[in-house]
Amino acid sequence: MCGIAGALSFRSEPIANLEDQLALMNGLLSHRGPDGEGMWVHQGDHVGFSHRRLSIIDLATGEQPMCDPGGNWVTYNGEIYNYLELREEIGPENFATTSDTEVILHSYRKWGRECVNRFRGMFAFALWDEQEGTLFCARDRFGIKPFYYTVVGDVFYFASEVKVLLPFVDDVETDLEGLKDYLAFQFCLDGKTLFKSVRELLPAHMLRVSGGALDTSRYWEVYYELDWRHTAQYFEDELRGLLADSVGLHLRSDVPVGAYVSGGLDSSTIASLAAC
Numbered sequence: 001m002c003g004i005a006g007a008l009s010f011r012s013e014p015i016a017n018l019e020d021q022l023a024l025m026n027g028l029l030s031h032r033g034p035d036g037e038g039m040w041v042h043q044g045d046h047v048g049f050s051h052r053r054l055s056i057i058d059l060a061t062g063e064q065p066m067c068d069p070g071g072n073w074v075t076y077n078g079e080i081y082n083y084l085e086l087r088e089e090i091g092p093e094n095f096a097t098t099s100d101t102e103v104i105l106h107s108y109r110k111w112g113r114e115c116v117n118r119f120r121g122m123f124a125f126a127l128w129d130e131q132e133g134t135l136f137c138a139r140d141r142f143g144i145k146p147f148y149y150t151v152v153g154d155v156f157y158f159a160s161e162v163k164v165l166l167p168f169v170d171d172v173e174t175d176l177e178g179l180k181d182y183l184a185f186q187f188c189l190d191g192k193t194l195f196k197s198v199r200e201l202l203p204a205h206m207l208r209v210s211g212g213a214l215d216t217s218r219y220w221e222v223y224y225e226l227d228w229r230h231t232a233q234y235f236e237d238e239l240r241g242l243l244a245d246s247v248g249l250h251l252r253s254d255v256p257v258g259a260y261v262s263g264g265l266d267s268s269t270i271a272s273l274a275a276c
Contacts, residue, residue, distance in 0.1 A: 001032050001033075001054055001145075001160075002032060002033050002051065002052055002053050002054050002064075002076070002077040002078075002160075003026075003029030003030075003032030003033050003051065003052035003077065003159075003161070003164075004029075004049070004050070004051055004052075004075040004076065004077045004124065004125070004126060004158075004159065004160050005022070005026065005029060005049070005050045005051075005075075005157075005158065005159035005160065005164050006022070006025075006047070006049040006050060006075060006126050006158055006159075007021060007022070007047065007048055007155055007156065007158075008046065008047045008135050008156045009046040009047065009154055009155055009156075010151075010154045010155070010156060010209070010212040011046075011154050011212060012044065012046045012133065013046055013154070014044065014045035014046055015045060015046060015047075015048075015155055018041055018045050018048050019039065019041055019048070021048075021168070022039045022041065022048050022049070022050040023039065023050070024167060025050050025159060025164050026039065026050040026051070026052060028159075028161070028164045028167075029050070029052045029159070029160060029161065029164055030052060032052050032054065032077075032160060032161075033052025033054045034054065035053045035055040035059075036052070036053035036055065036063060037050070037051065037052050037053065038050070038051045038053070038063055038064055038065055039051070039065070040065040040067070040075075042128070047128055047135065049064075049065040049073060049074075049075040049126065050065075050075065051064040051065050051075045055254070055255065056079060056253050056254065056255060057079065057083070057098070057100050057101075057252070057253065057254055058097055058098045058099035058100075058101075058254065059254050059255070061096070061097040061098070061099065062097060062098075062099035062101055062102075064076060064101060066097075066099075066102060066105065067105075068102075068105040068106065068109065070109065070130060070131065071130035071131070072105055072108065072109070072127060072128060072130050072131075073127070073128045074101065074104055074105055074108075074125055074126070074127045074128075075125065075126050076101050076104055076123060076124070076125035076126075077123065077124050077125065077145050077146075077160055078121055078122045078123030078124060078140065078144070078145045079100060079121050079122060079252075080100040080103055080104065080119050080121040080123060081249035081250060081252060082118075082119070082120040082121070082249060083099075083100035083103040083121075083252075084252070086103050086106075086118060086119075087103055087106075090103075090106050090107065090110055094106060100121075104119075104123075104125060104127070105127070107119070108127055108129075108136070113136060113138075113206060113208075116138045116206060116219050116220075117220065119140075120249065121140060122140045122144035122145050123138070123139070123140045123145055124137075124138070124140070124145035124146060124160065124201075125137065126158055132210065133210070134208060134209065134210035135156070135207075135208065135209040135210070136207075137149075137158065137201065137206065137207040137208070137209075138201075138205070138206045139201045139202070139203055139204070140203065140204070141203060141204045141220050142203050142204070143202065143203030143204075145160075146160050146161065147160070147200065147201040147207075148160070148161065148162050148164075148165060148193065148198055148199065149165070149198070149199055149201065149207070150165045150168065150169060150197050150198045150199065151197075151214070152168050152169060152170065152197075155168075156209055156214065162193060162194075162195060162198050165198055166195070166198075169197050169198070170197075171196075171197070172195065172197075173195070173196040173197070174194060174195070174196065175188075175192055175193060175194060175195055175196040177192055178192035178193050178194050178195075178196075179194055182194060188200070190202075191216075201216065202216075202218075204218055204219060204220040204221060205217065205218050205219065243269065243270075243273060244273055247274055250274075251274060257274070259271040
């Protein structure tokens, strides 16, 4: 895992001590990324990102935050498993690194916000669009990677963990509705957290901050139709093929890959396919 964090002024005004704030956030995220750290501060001091890295893909040139030639910046946690296919579709000659992080930047330049519908993976990222002056954030379909945010005065803060946001919150109070959710379901509903002023970006959702306004929208949801036309053998073959394809993509890594096996069917099947 990696750790991401950042801040943005709704009024596009300089944020006081922004670099110090980003350094503090990076320090609180240090356990998420032992292989590197980085910060970026816009020349206007109104937006900045921080990042702690756990290296998986492109160990040499995958440092973050990362920028593209157009001045867009991204801080990203996760892995885009189909990054090689997207890289080939966009054009390998356009890339300066072999990282999946750069694929996010180029995909955004090519497809805009629709790029999230092309990603197969687990991710949470924040991308600064220099031309539009907007912040675009997104979380993977099932919420494997975390993304929390808060608004303090005229500043929007985000991070991989709630505790990174708490130093900037005026009053740290329990969200009683979130607590009720947690006691009943073991998780909070509708983007609530255990803290009144902190929200969670829901799985399969995008977040955009532009012109002093924040809005979120859903980009994907589970939908299926019952299929009574095929045989049991057909579904067995389909399942085997889908599992093999998914596990194959998940094995893409520039470091050794291991597996945690509980002894159950799920983990044993995945480990067996990975070992083939």
